[in-house]
Amino acid sequence: MADAERENRVCAVPHEPELPVHTxxxxxxxxxxxxxxIQVGPGGEHRAIDYYEAHxxxxxxYIKVLDAKPYKxxxxxxxxxxxxxxxxxxxxxxxxxxxxxVRFDICPNIPVQDGINAVRRxxxxxxxxxxxxxxxxxxxxxxxxxxxxxxxxxxxRPVHDWxxxxxxxxxxxxxxxxxxxxxxxxxxxxxxxxxxRRGV
Numbered sequence: 555m556a557d558a559e560r561e562n563r564v565c566a567v568p569h570e571p572e573l574p575v576h577t578x579x580x581x582x583x584x585x586x587x588x589x590x591x592i593q594v595g596p597g598g599e600h601r602a603i604d605y606y607e608a609h610x611x612x613x614x615x616y617i618k619v620l621d622a623k624p625y626k627x628x629x630x631x632x633x634x635x636x637x638x639x640x641x642x643x644x645x646x647x648x649x650x651x652x653x654x655x656v657r658f659d660i661c662p663n664i665p666v667q668d669g670i671n672a673v674r675r676x677x678x679x680x681x682x683x684x685x686x687x688x689x690x691x692x693x694x695x696x697x698x699x700x701x702x703x704x705x706x707x708x709x710x711r712p713v714h715d716w717x718x719x720x721x722x723x724x725x726x727x728x729x730x731x732x733x734x735x736x737x738x739x740x741x742x743x744x745x746x747x748x749x750x751r752r753g754v
Contacts, residue, residue: 555677555691555694555695556695557677557678558677558678558680558681558682563680563681563682564681564682564684564691565681565682565683565684566683566684566685567601567602567603567681567682567683567684567687568603568683569593569603569604569624569625570593570595570601571624571626573593573594573595573626574593574626574627574628574629575591575592575593575603575604575623575625575626575627575628576591576592576593576594576627576628576629576630576631576727576731577589577590577591577592577620577627577629577630577631578590578592578630578631578661578723578724578726578727578730578731579616579630579631579632579633579658579723579726580633580718580719580720580722580723580726581613581632581633581635581636581647582609582719584610585609585610585719586607586608586609586719587607587608587609587611587616587719588605588606588607588690588719588720588722588723589605589606589607589616589619589620589723590602590604590605590687590690590720590723590724590727591603591604591605591606591623591625592727592731594731594733598679599679599680599681600676600679600680600681601680601681601683602680602681602682602683602687602690603683603686603687604623604683604686604687605686605687605688605689605690605691605720606619607689607690607719607720613647613650613651613654614654617651617654617655617656620656621655629659629731629732630656630657630658630659631658631659631660631661631726631727631730631731632647632648632651632658632659632660632661632726633660633661633663633722633726634660634661634662634663636648636651636658636660637660648660659730660730661726661729661730662729662730664729666711666712666725668729669725669726669728669729670712670725672725672728672729673721673724673725673728675728676727676728677694689720690720690724693716693717693719693720693721694717694720694721694724696717697712697717697718697720697721698712698713698717699711699712699713700712700713
């Protein structure tokens with residue numbers, strides 16, 4: 555992130571209406587949910603145009619947030635635990651989201667460190683909107699591992715704090731996003747629900 559700032563890649567990154575906006579989510583149950591909004595331009599440049607995070611809200615809230623934005627959506631990426639069924643309803647959040655109009659792609663469940671390495675490879679290809687992604691940029695900047703004074707080295711896992719949800723959502727994008735193929739686009743357009751038919 556320091557390199558991105560030095561290279562002026564934290565700047566104004568306008569939404570380009572002709573490109574789909576892909577989202578990557580970290581879904582909190584009793585804590586925050588974080589969502590990145592990213593467009594992929596010619597040459598593989600990744601443009602983080604927006605970021606949203608809130609606390610203590612249900613899926614309905616976040617889907618209303620998406621629907622209120624003027625974006626043509628592409629892929630929605632979620633962590634593997636979205637398949638877990640909740641005790642109260644017997645339904646998974648994957649099923650609830652589908653009933654509300656969003657079909658998620660499931661991010662592969664790989665070790666956290668491998669995901670962090672994927673983020674490190676992705677960030678040099680990214681530009682971040684300085685205004686709409688301010689909170690996300692700040693969290694990525696401060697995401698860290700804790701130093702173990704006794705061992706004289708950093709601990710294996712990152713600190714779980716206010717930066718975690720943002721960083722995890724970005725990690726799910728880095729690991730889970732693949733450019734749609736033509737067959738995928740046709741199938742997803744046919745199966746897309748009404749809240750996101752705009753521009754699909």
